[in-house]
Amino acid sequence: MNKKVFEFEMKVRDYECDAQGIVNNANYLHYFEVTRHEFMASLGTSFKESHLLGVDPVVSRADLHYKSPLAGNDLFISSLTVERKGIKIIFHHAINRKSDGALCCKGTIEVAIIVNGKLSRGDCYDELMKQYL
Amino acid sequence: MNKKVFEFEMKVRDYECDAQGIVNNANYLHYFEVTRHEFMASLGTSFKESHLLGVDPVVSRADLHYKSPLAGNDLFISSLTVERKGIKIIFHHAINRKSDGALCCKGTIEVAIIVNGKLSRGDCYDELMKQYL
């Protein structure tokens, strides 16, 4: 895959770990969400801005594979690539520990686009994300 | 204090514990919030309903004393009493472990009331909560 990759560095916060001392599974969805928002910001827009224009991306599916757990204070690189698939946009996410590059979690997030209340292709996103598609 | 007490039973969820195996401090504010919402529900209303009527209670202060930590799966009783103090409403919260009655956390939550965008006494609350005041 020669797709352009967006990367964002983050650090595990202790309260994101559970009693096992590792990041709770649900938090990877939070990390992915933050990364998509930072990705949108890097393109000069935001989901909030989309919303005001009547364009609402909604997550229709999340598929996560847990590989190696992150622990408190671990630095990690959260990366994504984007794919257009019919009326959906697919984000391919990966989270790698910074210290050793180990893959901690990878996942795909399928996003459907609602324009003025109706399911739509949301072509505006193709233009916006063209350097990544 | 002979005030009428509202009680609500809850159970610690494992993901609310942090790496030390005990409930993270911030979650007690969540427990208190849930208890106030259940309290409002017991009075036949909700903060959402208030909001639609232009009445918005906002937390202006939260003062929590941590006593004995809750751990995963602990059952606990979250209780509250209410006090009117000038234009504010004060909720006195306590959380006791069910198994031994131990006090885990107590706190006061000060709520200011905004009616149509302006700070107000929100007299409607006195009528609503009269059996607890």
Add this chain to the structure above:
Amino acid sequence: MNKKVFEFEMKVRDYECDAQGIVNNANYLHYFEVTRHEFMASLGTSFKESHLLGVDPVVSRADLHYKSPLAGNDLFISSLTVERKGIKIIFHHAINRKSDGALCCKGTIEVAIIVNGKLSRGDCYDELMKQYL
């Protein structure tokens, strides 16, 4: 599917909703986790107890399909069935709004079992969950 179904009723907490006024996607993983823990409790055990016996189930994959969003204070039924698949255990989860039965989220959670640090079939789980398999 004639599998025995485990059901657990829950209620959305307001802080689980995000700025769109609906439950944030990540919280469905929390709801699933709580349901598995209550399921284990219904069988007279817990993941904590397993851990003390050197048996650690770990989530290796989570695949969620979002259908209809839950909002603040919604009551919902979280249900699951269990399947043994090679060395993994698969939990099939569903969350249905109580008021109208609408499917809000369904998902599969794959669990791998680590016994004394090594990947294992964890046969003890077959015995424990036999009425559901």
Add this chain to the structure above:
Amino acid sequence: MNKKVFEFEMKVRDYECDAQGIVNNANYLHYFEVTRHEFMASLGTSFKESHLLGVDPVVSRADLHYKSPLAGNDLFISSLTVERKGIKIIFHHAINRKSDGALCCKGTIEVAIIVNGKLSRGDCYDELMKQYL
């Protein structure tokens, strides 16, 4: 107050906002916690490291005053000063919105120190934090 101030910049994550579109009250405790952990890291240590040495700081009180709400994507400066008060250590926290400097939340966090299971002054902290005391 001429105390040395530790500052850490953060950004609101959308999932930290609740249905009112503003940061949920409990998250300020998370922001404070992250700030104390970054403060410890700036001193070359961590609470985890303390724990391994048998020294466990525990929050005994949290007193928060909410001033102006943060919203999604807001950048903010989280700052703290430290005070020794008898056997406790007091952290004075403040969170200011970056765009206009507005005070969003201030609070004091009282920390008690447990050394090998007993309440202690934890003199090692005075040495460690001397430039801030």
